[in-house]
Amino acid sequence: MSGYDPNSFRMGVEYEYQLITADGRPQHWQDLSFPQLKDLIARSNAPRNAYMAVKYPGSDQRSFYLEGYDLTDEQGDITDLHVKGIEISTPIAADVYEQQEYLVQHYQEMQALLAGIGLTGSAYGAHATPGEYRGPRGGRGVEGWAAAETAMMTWGIHVNVSFPEAVEAELDRDYLHAKFDWFGPALILLSANTPVRGDGPWTVDGVVGKSERSWRRSFTRRPLYFRDDQYFRKEVTCFDITHRLDLVRGYTALVAGLMLEKGDFDHVASPFADHNMRQAALHGYQAPLLNRHFEPVDGGALVDDALARAAKGLADQGLDTAPLDALRALAEGRRCPADDTLDTWYAQPDWASFLRAHADLTGH
Numbered sequence: 001m002s003g004y005d006p007n008s009f010r011m012g013v014e015y016e017y018q019l020i021t022a023d024g025r026p027q028h029w030q031d032l033s034f035p036q037l038k039d040l041i042a043r044s045n046a047p048r049n050a051y052m053a054v055k056y057p058g059s060d061q062r063s064f065y066l067e068g069y070d071l072t073d074e075q076g077d078i079t080d081l082h083v084k085g086i087e088i089s090t091p092i093a094a095d096v097y098e099q100q101e102y103l104v105q106h107y108q109e110m111q112a113l114l115a116g117i118g119l120t121g122s123a124y125g126a127h128a129t130p131g132e133y134r135g136p137r138g139g140r141g142v143e144g145w146a147a148a149e150t151a152m153m154t155w156g157i158h159v160n161v162s163f164p165e166a167v168e169a170e171l172d173r174d175y176l177h178a179k180f181d182w183f184g185p186a187l188i189l190l191s192a193n194t195p196v197r198g199d200g201p202w203t204v205d206g207v208v209g210k211s212e213r214s215w216r217r218s219f220t221r222r223p224l225y226f227r228d229d230q231y232f233r234k235e236v237t238c239f240d241i242t243h244r245l246d247l248v249r250g251y252t253a254l255v256a257g258l259m260l261e262k263g264d265f266d267h268v269a270s271p272f273a274d275h276n277m278r279q280a281a282l283h284g285y286q287a288p289l290l291n292r293h294f295e296p297v298d299g300g301a302l303v304d305d306a307l308a309r310a311a312k313g314l315a316d317q318g319l320d321t322a323p324l325d326a327l328r329a330l331a332e333g334r335r336c337p338a339d340d341t342l343d344t345w346y347a348q349p350d351w352a353s354f355l356r357a358h359a360d361l362t363g364h
Contacts, residue, residue: 009162009163013088013158015241016067017155018127021119026351029133037083038058043113047062063088064088067085069082069135069148070082071136072138084155096323107361122359124355125154126213130198132153134149146219147221151217154212160233160235161259180258181273184276185277189284189285190247191336192338193210193241193336195341196345211338214238218281223273243361245361247330247363256310257309258309262313263312275290284338307327307331326363
């Protein structure tokens with residue numbers, strides 16, 4: 001394990017996925033036992049890592065967490081968790097290939113443990129249930145309350161990176177926030193993969209959308225967060241879950257490269273950024289994106305620019321640009337991952353088969 005080294009590039013992913021029965025029936029919080037699953041994770045071989053956050057009593061700083069909606073007492077201590085699925089927080093890795101080794105190792109170990117209680121994982125980011133989750137507010141503000149409820153209905157990938165201290169010292173945080181507001185739609189176009197919910201394709205006003213997850217999250221979440229309590233970790237959240245490992249490698253490389261590249265770009269105010277991410281999530285490459293002067297922005301050109309900048313940022317630091325190749329292939333065809341996922345659904349519109357098709361990691 002690479003661990004923390006202040007002179008190295010460091011990366012990892014938070015990979016949250018849903019649970020299904022062996023015959024493909026999706027499980028949600030009403031079906032999942034917090035104590036049973038917490039005990040299951042305790043039996044894993046995942047080591048404890050001092051830099052991992054303790055999300056709830058019993059998580060023990062392991063690479064496995066139970067994802068869900070926490071219920072607290074009057075003192076704010078967690079008393080129960082409405083479980084939506086499992087998250088793998090990969091240990092700190094030196095590059096995307098080591099990150100993948102950790103992800104595959106932990107995913108396969110958890111699949112074996114889950115089989116013992118009649119469950120398995122599925123890397124698809126929306127649920128068969130068409131309804132909403134409503135949880136008690138607790139001590140949350142209204143925005144945090146809405147964000148937590150929204151998160152209960154989707155599963156995705158958060159990319160985490162941090163850099164050598166000399167590189168970190170040169171980063172401009174306002175610049176990075178603005179940059180990921182501008183390029184957020186490009187990240188969505190390259191990862192949009194939740195086009196099916198409930199009875200079939202997800203639609204808004206008759207339009208079959210690409211990423212229900214990003215559309216929902218655009219109301220309550222920003223693309224980029226700084227986590228200074230964990231070695232300057234920077235977290236980018238707008239990636240749909242996928243079982244394609246070549247895309248996971250690409251997303252991490254894309255985030256790192258965009259942060260390292262220092263070129264100028266258009267700035268947009270937050271309402272523009274929210275609009276653009278919502279439109280990309282719904283319309284894909286046909287999205288009516290806008291700059292701050294209300295002029296149209298071509299989604300394909302935005303994606304190409306993001307990939308070119310990421311390649312430059314990586315190359316300038318002597319880092320491998322090959323992980324971007326899978327994203328380049330998607331961009332050349334102007335297809336979101338959701339387009340292939342829709343083809344899978346239309347070929348066999350059955351939730352059990354659909355979720356089982358996303359149970360195994362591919363693209364090693």
